[in-house]
């Protein structure tokens with residue numbers, strides 16, 4: 001292993017999100033078990049096995065010679081599985097390139113009782129004091145057949161670095177980053193979910209609903225938004241200002257509201273339509289009534305009608321505090 005144990009790189013420079021496409025070097029990185037030492041990626045082999053008629057192996061060069069597609073998509077970490085309700089907003093919007101998983105699945109002929117695709121990475125190590133010999137995740141077969149799901153070889157038109165999961169990783173646009181297995185070695189077609197700790201113990205939301213424990217896998221990204229301008233702590237002049245930011249979810253966002261009074265009242269913003277699996281820009285022109293301190297919030301609703309919660313969820317609304325001061329030339 002090149003690096004052992006859990007690690008996180010997060011660029012907290014607030015200006016990172018001014019661009020629609022996030023620079024690779026500005027995009028967060030997460031690993032639970034370590035970063036494997038990959039000496040010769042030309043030897044990399046991806047096994048496609050399980051409930052299939054013809055199991056197959058693909059070398060890196062095999063994948064490179066198949067038809068390539070690109071998908072522009074949000075990439076969001078669900079946050080720490082030890083504190084799943086704490087919002088982190090590790091997010092970016094990037095261009096992935098590679099082979100459609102659905103193209104590989106066509107070649108192996110999936111058997112009729114298949115329901116999930118289990119993905120396994122080569123990384124091994126200790127997470128939260130327990131040793132794991134692999135990182136393993138799963139996704140429903142329906143999602144795996146979505147043409148946006150890729151065996152990715154590039155990010156923003158560059159080969160995926162080892163720290164980011166190269167030479168090949170799974171990318172599941174619309175699902176939280178945890179499902180996009182890095183250093184991908186195995187895809188196993190199954191009729192049951194994976195029994196891995198990363199799908200059962202961790203990344204499984206638990207809440208009491210009507211006295212019963214409801215467990216939900218951390219798959220589809222729930223509505224979320226960030227305010228890019230103004231920035232938290234910023235001082236602005238008493239004049240018209242454009243509040244803008246990004247909103248996203250697995251399905252398209254159709255409404256984003258902002259509040260300039262800490263959530264008492266909400267105003268609709270202009271939201272651009274969704275393109276591919278990208279985040280959507282919203283903006284709202286605001287004329288502050290007077291000088292003072294303001295708490296600005298944004299909340300996004302997806303086309304299925306789900307709204308961002310105010311508190312206690314990883315996708316709770318963002319708040320920024322700003323100061324409005326008198327224009328100096330008045």
Ligand SMILES: Nc1nc2c(c(=O)[nH]1)N[C@H]1C(S)=C(S)[C@@H](COP(=O)(O)O)O[C@H]1N2
Nearest residue numbers: 029030031032077121135177178180181182
């Ligand atoms: N093999 C492997 N894949 C993994 C992980 C991991 O620890 N091992 N972490 C997951 C998590 S929680 C996230 S958020 C994303 C992070 O991808 P990135 O480092 O490219 O941003 O990878 C996912 N895939």
Ligand SMILES: [Mo]
Nearest residue numbers: 030077078178
């Ligand atoms: Mo994550």
